[in-house]
Amino acid sequence: MKKEEVPQDKSNLASANFRELCYAVDENGEYMTANSTGWDPKTIALGNAIKEIEERVANAKKRVLEGKTSPVEYYMELHKMDIPILASYVGMWQWRVKRHFKPSVFNNLSPNTLQKYADVFEVSVQDLRSIK
């Protein structure tokens, strides 16, 4: 990549006032570094990945409202987690976390366990019980 080819496309990096560093060659073929504001091919890839997550969140929300799963799954998706990550944060086995997705099991959880989830998701137990 030549110095002039370092992409300066618009991207979400700008929201944090942030430019990343790239390596490129100058007119004499010497390597140097240059800042880039973003590059479309990867901005699109990231955008798609974010959209995918949003779809998962919306889907989880719908299923919570339909009574098919518990708010634990919704908050897990909202925090871009999967079961292994969530289990590691709350310090429980994965099968236990998975079991807590069942509304019938979730409704009978002890205040202690609910608090653990609430702490990880940074919401009150109240908000954990009923999602908005």
Place this chain on the structure above:
Amino acid sequence: MKIDFTHKQSAHCENGVVSNLMRYQGFEVSEPMVFGIGSGLLFSYLPFLKVNYAPVFTYRAMPGFIFNRFAKRVGVTMKREKFKNKITAKAKLDENLAKNNPVGLQVGVYNLPYFPEEYRFHFNAHNMVVYGKDGETYLISDPVMEQVTTLTEKELDKVRFAKGAFAPKGHMYYPIAFPETLALEKAIVKGIKQTCRDMTAPVPIVGVRAMRWVAKNIRTWPDTLGTKKANHYLGQIVRMQEEIGTGGGGFRYIYAAFLQESGKLLDNQNLLELSKEMTLIGDQWRDFAVDASRIYKNRSGQTDAYNKVADQLVALAAKEEIFFKKLKKVI
């Protein structure tokens, strides 16, 4: 207190922290040099491991490896500590800062407030330097950022004790013993040899053989997974290749910069020539990313387009195979 520490932005966090810490100790080592000596360049495909619901593709060595290899090869002794609880972790950090010793920390990205929201995933192998404390605020030099930044005690606690794969457990490290002069020449040869070995390894999950395996799978994705998932997977490849930290072209440009610097240092004309070749390979990776992005941008599901990017990957594998065989001979 504030330690007199020079922040220099780098493409990748791990090389950047090493390079910045070494500079503080009076040894000027560039980011590409750290990357090359630590044999950072790689290609690996781990279809049985999933991140963000897509298989793992990586263009560089495992987190921590670059660092360890670099330290070992140039003869620097590192002190590393991990902690069970946050209180000792914080006490040890404060103790080092009080002794005027900037330290490297391994942290999780998800709770880093200064990162753009879209970039905050549960990735736990990010690195930064803490170079001071002002009241209850830590002074942070995050090598991928243009400027230095700060984190509160609570924020730093949270990222140091992020959970999930590669959980940092408060991991803190800093160099404690140095050789009189850094023996870069020998270290460069060792670093290059290992990269050549890894890239041409006779196993399907690393090096050029992994690229061929990915290419083979890309051809079948639209049929076996459906267009949506196939595009998600393609997007993951491009993101791993180009996301913050690679310096562009899946680390190939940083590696070319390393070969150029080494060629001058060792007075080896062949390395300078090969550096140019690596730059061209990097350009070809960029072309691959552009074509792959066209597929997921238009959401076109024509098998033709998938075959085309697969062909590009096969061509890249062939080029890199020849390249690393040549590189092995000239060193």
